[in-house]
Amino acid sequence: MKTEESIMQRIADAAKAVTRGVDAKDIEHWVTIYIMGRAYKVPADLTILTAMEYAGYRFVRGVGCRQGFCGACSTVYRKEGEYKLQTGMACQTRVEDGMYLVQIPFAPAEKAAYDISKESYDASVFLKFYPEVARCVSCNTCTKSCPQDLEVMDYVQAAIRGDFQSLAEGSFDCIQCGLCAMRCPADIVQYNVAQLGRRMYGRYGMPVPKHLITRLQEIEAGKFRGKMDQLVAVPREQLEKLYASRVREAD
Amino acid sequence: MEPDIHKFPYYPGCTLKTTARNFEVSALACAKKLGIELVELPRWNCCGTVFSLTDDDLIHHVAAVRNLIRVQEMNRDGMVEENRLVTLCSMCFNTLKRVNLLVKENPENLEKINNFMYLEDDYEGNVEVIHFLELLRELDPGAISQRVERPLTGLRVAPYYGCLMLRPREVGIDDPEEPTIQGAILAAVGAEVIYNSYMKVCCGSYQTVNDKSAVARLVYDILSHAQADGAQAIVTSCPLCAYNLDSRQKEVREIYPDFEQIPVFYFTQLMAVAFGFGADLCGFDPNQLVPEHLLK
Numbered sequence A: 001m002k003t004e005e006s007i008m009q010r011i012a013d014a015a016k017a018v019t020r021g022v023d024a025k026d027i028e029h030w031v032t033i034y035i036m037g038r039a040y041k042v043p044a045d046l047t048i049l050t051a052m053e054y055a056g057y058r059f060v061r062g063v064g065c066r067q068g069f070c071g072a073c074s075t076v077y078r079k080e081g082e083y084k085l086q087t088g089m090a091c092q093t094r095v096e097d098g099m100y101l102v103q104i105p106f107a108p109a110e111k112a113a114y115d116i117s118k119e120s121y122d123a124s125v126f127l128k129f130y131p132e133v134a135r136c137v138s139c140n141t142c143t144k145s146c147p148q149d150l151e152v153m154d155y156v157q158a159a160i161r162g163d164f165q166s167l168a169e170g171s172f173d174c175i176q177c178g179l180c181a182m183r184c185p186a187d188i189v190q191y192n193v194a195q196l197g198r199r200m201y202g203r204y205g206m207p208v209p210k211h212l213i214t215r216l217q218e219i220e221a222g223k224f225r226g227k228m229d230q231l232v233a234v235p236r237e238q239l240e241k242l243y244a245s246r247v248r249e250a251d
Numbered sequence B: 001m002e003p004d005i006h007k008f009p010y011y012p013g014c015t016l017k018t019t020a021r022n023f024e025v026s027a028l029a030c031a032k033k034l035g036i037e038l039v040e041l042p043r044w045n046c047c048g049t050v051f052s053l054t055d056d057d058l059i060h061h062v063a064a065v066r067n068l069i070r071v072q073e074m075n076r077d078g079m080v081e082e083n084r085l086v087t088l089c090s091m092c093f094n095t096l097k098r099v100n101l102l103v104k105e106n107p108e109n110l111e112k113i114n115n116f117m118y119l120e121d122d123y124e125g126n127v128e129v130i131h132f133l134e135l136l137r138e139l140d141p142g143a144i145s146q147r148v149e150r151p152l153t154g155l156r157v158a159p160y161y162g163c164l165m166l167r168p169r170e171v172g173i174d175d176p177e178e179p180t181i182q183g184a185i186l187a188a189v190g191a192e193v194i195y196n197s198y199m200k201v202c203c204g205s206y207q208t209v210n211d212k213s214a215v216a217r218l219v220y221d222i223l224s225h226a227q228a229d230g231a232q233a234i235v236t237s238c239p240l241c242a243y244n245l246d247s248r249q250k251e252v253r254e255i256y257p258d259f260e261q262i263p264v265f266y267f268t269q270l271m272a273v274a275f276g277f278g279a280d281l282c283g284f285d286p287n288q289l290v291p292e293h294l295l296k
């Protein structure tokens, strides 16, 4: 726990450049946001996440990568005078004036346990583990709430008809933020359905890559063992040099 | 000579992609032979399965209207030049057609649904929902029989209609008392058509989930009357009817030990046989009971 916290603190500190060390009088644009109902004046160019830190909140949950990948910083908000409830990732969404917001650091969701090697590769697997998929009314609310702009409804529909490829491809960029499931009137947990589908597709649907099998055999036969042992024995400084001078593809 | 191809937007529905694949495979092949290309709707969603009878329950009509919008998009994008949406599953047909009717007759409801789906184009009410059987009925007389390579001569088949193709009257595609639309096709492919009044009795529908024996009793009435009239096979166009009439025969035997099994097909499977298609396109299930002379 100790190390975990200190890592989180280091990442937070690295992000401080944008929230600290600037004199308030040098900041030209301010907005007022409401965090759980309380008003805060914050610089207008912050993200929701950094704005909350600016306001004095310290995150011990509901934050991770700060890069829009981990799906931890789900936020719902409504803007003053607008009826629509909106969603976003706190680390990726800029604050706007009159935002009423709250963090959803955790999405309570049913997650089935299964062994994909024992399941049949057809639509029945979804009905078995997530029968509520059949309740989808095609309202598209999930799609509207997805911060990754995925066609969430389309991939749920693909699951219902056993189209594993469309489901896997359509949900590939899902960061499991949970926002779709929090909004679904049919109580479907879209991202867990999708994960089951991608696993099944990976096992039964995708062609087996031959080069991967060859490479695994090579690894098992010890082809790289000598080189790996050498690397592990090298002192840190030399390792850094080796890393910097490695052969790599152009960016 | 191969006929000119006419493209129609086509709504498959979930069941035709899962447990009733043989219906879709055989139907698409037969359609093609007759110059009809059924172009699957892009991004279609489940039709909603059951038409909601609660008239202010608009959320349950959203799914169907969304599919009708896809038909508009296909026309807009030049994928088809045809506003008639073809369905195969009787249940999809019934749900889509009834919702279409509901929103055409209630502009206020349509407006509400359109507003709810603000990310989509508005549905303008120009789509017509039809069943594949209606398309076949429109063909020139002889269009089907001309293409028969293996007439089903001597096979006695009872067409089963059930509810969803015929009722309620405003969406039915045939006379609700004396339907002939499937029988005409069976006759065109050389089969002997057995008519009896049980062909429009409900198969028990979704009762099959909770009360197998209630369904088994209905299925017994339907099948045993057809058998008494000499039928050797039953055809239908609804995956749920097909499931009840076929899979519940096990329960029928438990209640009526004298009952003899009878095969159940989609009408398109028998068309595919008559058109001379191979086993892959006829879509017989390996466990299915198939009269021997159909397999020759």
Ligand code: SF4
Pocket (backbone or CB within 6 Å): A145, A146, A147, A148, A149, A150, A152, A173, A174, A175, A176, A177, A178, A179, A180, A181, A190, A191
């Ligand atoms: S699909 Fe759902 S869980 Fe995945 S990123 Fe979109 S909203 Fe988040």
Ligand code: SF4
Pocket (backbone or CB within 6 Å): A135, A136, A137, A138, A139, A140, A141, A142, A143, A152, A153, A156, A183, A184, A185, A186, A187, A188, A190
């Ligand atoms: S929010 Fe739920 S019911 Fe609505 S389209 Fe998405 S999965 Fe279906």
Ligand code: SF4
Pocket (backbone or CB within 6 Å): none
């Ligand atoms: S029925 Fe649904 S849409 Fe209507 S108020 Fe209740 S939750 Fe909201």
Ligand code: SF4
Pocket (backbone or CB within 6 Å): B012, B013, B014, B015, B016, B045, B046, B047, B048, B049, B050, B089, B091, B092, B095
């Ligand atoms: S009626 Fe049945 S098969 Fe047709 S789309 Fe609806 S659920 Fe799927």
Ligand code: FES
Pocket (backbone or CB within 6 Å): A062, A063, A064, A065, A066, A067, A068, A069, A070, A071, A072, A073, A089, A090, A091, A092
């Ligand atoms: S902190 Fe990881 S997505 Fe925002």
